[in-house]
């Protein structure tokens with residue numbers, strides 16, 4: 001014998017208040033990116049605009065997410081998915097949204113040696129559909145190294161002063177100076193470097209046909225100049241030391257470079273760049289933020 005199952009979501013509420021977002025957070029959702037399966041967490045929801053309705057139908061959103069496992073991740077796939085959220089909540093919801101959180105693993109070559117290793121990039125996609133208008137935002141964070149230009153100038157001054165005192169009143173011989181440069185006295189002070197993070201929020205315009213994650217990451221790392229490394233032999237470490245020495249930057253410099261790099265991307269309709277330099281001079285961070293939106 002089958003009995004009718006009670007359906008609470010279809011009842012009326014005694015508190016008729018519309019809700020901005022109702023849904024589920026942290027759903028396991030395998031994605032397909034560049035043909036590879038990528039493990040993601042999804043937050044899926046809709047607005048509950050029908051104030052009298054007790055609840056949304058969560059299972060309908062959950063089941064629709066299956067589309068993510070089957071096709072390559074793209075703006076079109078996400079638009080279709082959010083349309084499906086709204087179709088399954090006709091009369092209840094006007095706005096649907098989805099957030100996907102995952103990590104991309106990209107192989108990165110060493111600076112000099114023929115080695116390479118894997119780097120983890122935390123990524124998010126936030127997408128919302130309302131009145132047929134799709135809002136699409138990518139979020140990425142990238143670790144890099146920054147060397148303080150002020151500290152470098154101060155260290156150079158100390159090196160000059162040490163040179164003055166070590167060579168005062170003596171005729172200069174190139175071989176002696178060279179030996180001195182290679183000694184601990186020759187580098188009496190060092191500038192401080194810090195592991196830093198660029199946090200990008202990039203809005204995509206309606207022309208975006210694909211999520212160019214690795215292109216975006218490559219472009220941002222090129223703009224920064226000293227991305228953190230994976231496999232490192234001494235030759236690579238030396239090349240990294242040189243790269244840092246030629247790439248002194250305040251957090252303001254890093255934010256401006258990323259701003260300029262993102263402006264070059266056609267599919268980008270707006271962005272927020274936040275760079276965080278986890279200072280080794282201070283116990284607090286140095287932070288710069290830059291925003292832009294296409295008119």
Ligand SMILES: Nc1nc2c(ncn2[C@@H]2O[C@H](COP(=O)(O)OP(=O)(O)OP(=O)(O)O)[C@@H](O)[C@H]2O)c(=O)[nH]1
Nearest residue numbers: 006007008009010022054055056057058059060061
């Ligand atoms: N709306 C809502 N549902 C919840 C909540 N917590 C758990 N659920 C459960 O989500 C399950 C799926 O809900 P529905 O999609 O309405 O399931 P259903 O009625 O079998 O599916 P349809 O016939 O398509 O409406 C139900 O068993 C709910 O109890 C909640 O806070 N709100």
